[in-house]
Amino acid sequence: xxxxxxxxxxxxxxxxxxxxxxxxxxxxxxxxxxxxxxxxxxxxxxxxxxxxxxxxxxxxxxxxxxxxxxxxxxxxxxxxxxxxxxxxxxxxxxxxxxxxxxxxxxxxxxxxxxxxxxxxxxxxxxxxxxxxxxxxxxxxxxxxxxxxxxxxxxxxxxxxxxxxxxxxxxxxxxxxxxxxxxxxxxxxxxxxxxxxxxxxxxxxxxxxxxxxxxxxxxxxxxxxxxxxxxxxxxxxxxxxxxxxxxxxxxxxxxxxxxxxxxxxxxxxxxxxxxxxxxxxxxxxxxxxxxxxxxxxxxxxxxxxxxxxxxxxxxxxxxxxxxxxxxxxxxxxxxxxxxxxxxxxxxxxxxxxxxxxxxxxxxxxxxxxxxxxxxxxxxxxxxxxxxxxxxxxxxxxxxxxxxxxxxxxxxxxxxxxxxxxxxxxxxxxxxxx
Ligand code: DLL
Numbered sequence: 001x002x003x004x005x006x007x008x009x010x011x012x013x014x015x016x017x018x019x020x021x022x023x024x025x026x027x028x029x030x031x032x033x034x035x036x037x038x039x040x041x042x043x044x045x046x047x048x049x050x051x052x053x054x055x056x057x058x059x060x061x062x063x064x065x066x067x068x069x070x071x072x073x074x075x076x077x078x079x080x081x082x083x084x085x086x087x088x089x090x091x092x093x094x095x096x097x098x099x100x101x102x103x104x105x106x107x108x109x110x111x112x113x114x115x116x117x118x119x120x121x122x123x124x125x126x127x128x129x130x131x132x133x134x135x136x137x138x139x140x141x142x143x144x145x146x147x148x149x150x151x152x153x154x155x156x157x158x159x160x161x162x163x164x165x166x167x168x169x170x171x172x173x174x175x176x177x178x179x180x181x182x183x184x185x186x187x188x189x190x191x192x193x194x195x196x197x198x199x200x201x202x203x204x205x206x207x208x209x210x211x212x213x214x215x216x217x218x219x220x221x222x223x224x225x226x227x228x229x230x231x232x233x234x235x236x237x238x239x240x241x242x243x244x245x246x247x248x249x250x251x252x253x254x255x256x257x258x259x260x261x262x263x264x265x266x267x268x269x270x271x272x273x274x275x276x277x278x279x280x281x282x283x284x285x286x287x288x289x290x291x292x293x294x295x296x297x298x299x300x301x302x303x304x305x306x307x308x309x310x311x312x313x314x315x316x317x318x319x320x321x322x323x324x325x326x327x328x329x330x331x332x333x334x335x336x337x338x339x340x341x342x343x344x345x346x347x348x349x350x351x352x353x354x355x356x357x358x359x360x361x362x363x364x365x366x367x368x369x370x371x372x373x374x375x376x377x378x379x380x381x382x383x384x385x386x387x388x389x390x391x392x393x394x395x396x397x398x399x400x401x402x403x404x405x406x407x408x409x410x411x412x413x414x415x416x417x418x419x420x421x422x423x424x425x426x427x428x429x430x431x432x
Contacts, residue, residue, distance in 0.1 A: 003111060003118065006259055007314045014258050014315065015053060021287035022262060023050050026059065029295055032077040035062075035070050036295065053262065056285060057273055061296045067097040067238060075292050076100050083291050088136040089237040099138070099237050100291030106145060108288065112243030112257045113146025113208075116233055119248040119255070119312075120206035122176055124151040129174035131165055131183060132211065133421050134158040138241025139211055143178035146243060152176070159183060159420035166191045166198075173203045181207075181214040181222060181230070182423035185354065188225040189414075199227035208233050210242055212422045213322050213340055217347040218354045232321055238297055239284050245319050253306040253318030260287050263319065264296070265305055268326045276305040281326055282319065300326045302338075328426065330360065332367050332404045339425050342371060345401045351379050351390055355416045362430040370407045371398070377413045 009017075026047035029036035040047055043060040050056060067075055075098070076083065084103055088096040101109065117126065128147035132139025140158055147154035155174060157165055165187055168174065177184060184207055191198045198204075204226055210233035219230045234254055235242035244261055245254035256263050261284050265274045268281040282299045302323040310318055324338035331337075339358055346352055356373040373394070375381060391408040398406040417424075 003115065007115065007118075007255075007316060009259075009315055011315050011317075017259050018262050018287050019050075019053055021260075022053070022056060022285060025286060025288070025293045026050055026056075026295055028077045028290075029293055033075055035066060035075060039066075056262070056296070057264065059296050061271065061283065061298050062294055063298050064097060064238065064300070068095040071095050072098050073100075075294075077293055078102055078291050085141075086136075087138045087141070087237055087241060090137065096136075097238055098292070099240070102290040104288075104290050105240075107149075108260055109142055109240055109243060110145035110149035112240065112260060113142050113233075113246075114149035115146075115255070115257065116208045116231055116243065116246040117146060117150035117152060117176060119231055119246055120176055120208065120229065121249065122150065122152060122206065126150070126152040126175045126205075127155060127173055128152045129155045129157060129165075129169060129172075129177045131157040131159050131177065131179040131187075131420075132242075133160075137421070138235065138237050139178075139180070139421075142235065142241040142243055143208065147176075147178075162187055162190045162420075163194065166194065166196060169198070169202045169204070170196060175203055176206045176208065177204055177226075177228075178208045178233075180211045180419075180422055181209040181218060182212065182418070183420055184209055184222055184226065184230075185218070186418045186420075188222065192225070198225060202226060202228075204228040206231060208242075208246070210234055212425075213324065215340065215343050215347055215354075216321075218343075221354055234301075234319070234322060236299060236301075238292075238299075239286055239294055240289065244284065248310065248312045248314060250310055250312050252310060253320050255310065255314055255316040255318050258316045260289070261285070262287055263305065263317070265303070266298075268300075268302075274304075276307045279304045279320075279323060302326060330358070330369070330426070332369050332402075332406075335402065335404045337369075337402050337404060341402060342398065342406065345397050346371070346373055346394065348397065349390070349394055351376055352394070352410065353377070353413065355413075357416050357424070358426045360426065360428045360430050367430065368407065369404070370409055372409050372411055372416060374413050374416055375410050381412050 030047040085101045130143040134140030231247040235244040264283040265280040274280040303319045306318040359370040
C-alpha cells in the first residue's frame with residue numbers, strides 16, 4: 001500500500017492494523033523484556049487475551065523512570081545483532097533513556113517523517129535543509145531519513161554555525177527547513193542582522209519545526225520573517241523521535257501516524273481514560289516497533305485528541321498542539337502554571353518580542369518567579385519611564401490571568417542566550 005493510501009484509509013481499517021500490531025507487540029514485550037513480564041503479571045494483564053483495542057486499557061503504564069531503571073539495554077525486545085542504530089534522550093534531568101532501531105524501525109521512522117514533507121506538498125523536487133542536531137538526539141537523523149524516504153535532496157547541516165546555515169539557505173535554494181522553532185527564529189534574526197532578508201533571499205516554502213512547544217504568535221512571526229508555512233512536528237526518543245504526529249498544510253492539529261502509534265489521553269492524576277476533545281496526558285503504544293517497543297508509555301505531554309475530520313481528507317486522527325508537560329508545570333505558591341500560559345499573556349503585548357526566560361528563585365522560603373523578556377526591536381529602551389510602565393502592565397496582566405504574582409524584567413533585544421536546539425525557557429535557581 002502506498003503512503004498516500006495509508007493516510008486516507010477508512011478509520012476502521014487503521015484500527016484493524018493497530019489491533020493486529022498491538023497483539024504482537026504486547027506478546028513480544030512479555031516474552032522478551034523481563035520488565036514487561038513482571039509488570040503485566042503484577043497488574044494481572046494477560047497479553048495473550050487482547051481481542052480489541054479497548055482491552056489495551058487493562059495493561060499497566062510504563063514511565064520514563066521505568067525506562068531509566070532498565071538502562072541501557074534491558075528494554076530491548078530484539079537481540080542486539082538485529083539493532084542497527086541507537087539514540088538517547090539528553091538525560092538533562094537524570095539517566096538517559098535509550099531507543100533502539102532495527103532495519104524495519106528505521107524504515108518506519110523515515111516513512112513517518114516523510115509524511116511531513118508530503119504534508120508540505122513536497123517530494124523529489126525539494127531540498128530539505130536539516131539543522132536539527134545530528135547525533136544521539138533524534139531530530140537530525142529523523143528528519144534526514146524522512147527527506148531520503150520522500151525522495152528529496154537532503155542537506156545534512158546539523159545545528160550550529162548559523163552564518164553558514166544562512167549562506168547555504170540562500171545559495172543552495174533549500175525549500176524545506178527542519179529545526180527547532182527557536183533555532184529557525186534565531187536564523188531569521190541573524191540573517192536580518194547580516195543585512196540578508198530571509199523573506200526575500202531564502203527560497204523556503206515550509207518549515208517542519210518541533211521538539212519544543214511554540215505559540216501561534218511565534219509561528220506567525222516565523223512565517224512573516226521567513227515567508228514560508230510552518231508545520232509542527234511532535235515526537236520523543238522513547239517511541240521513535242520526530243514524526244509521531246505532524247501537522248498538515250491546514251495547521252489544524254497534528255495527524256498521528258496511527259498505523260504505527262496508538263494514542264490514549266488520560267487524566268494525569270487518576271490514570272483514567274478521557275474522551276476525545278478533553279485535555280490530558282498523552283499515552284502512546286507502539287504498533288510495530290521491534291527493538292524498543294513501548295506499551296502505554298506515559299509521555300507527560302499534555303494535549304487532546306481533536307474530534308472530527310481534518311479538511312485535508314486524511315483519516316489519521318489529530319492531536320492538538322502541545323500545551324505543556326505535566327512535569328514542566330510550575331507550582332507557584334500552590335498554583336499550577338505552565339510556561340505556555342505566561343507566554344500567551346506576554347504575546348498580547350506588541351512591545352515585547354518572543355524571547356523570554358522564566359527564572360525561579362526562592363526568597364524567605366517562597367518561590368519568586370521572574371519573567372525576563374526582550375523588548376521588541378525598535379522599542380526605545382532608554383525611555384526608563386515607559387519601560388517601567390510596560391513592566392507594570394505586563395505584571396498586572398499576568399496576575400489577572402494566572403492568579404499569581406510574576407515579576408517582569410524587560411531586557412534589551414538579543415540579551416537572552418539563543419539556543420541551537422531546544423530553547424531553555426525555565427531556569428530554576430532555587431536551592432534544595
Ligand atoms: O524532541 C524529538 C523531536 C525531534 C521532535 C525533532 C520533533 C522534532 P526528545 O528530546 O526525547 O525528542 O524530547 C521529547 O520534547 O516529550 C515533548 O515534551 C517535547 N516535544 C517534542 N516535540 C514537540 C512539539 C524530541 N512539537 C519531548 N511541541 C516531548 C511541543 C514537543 N513539545
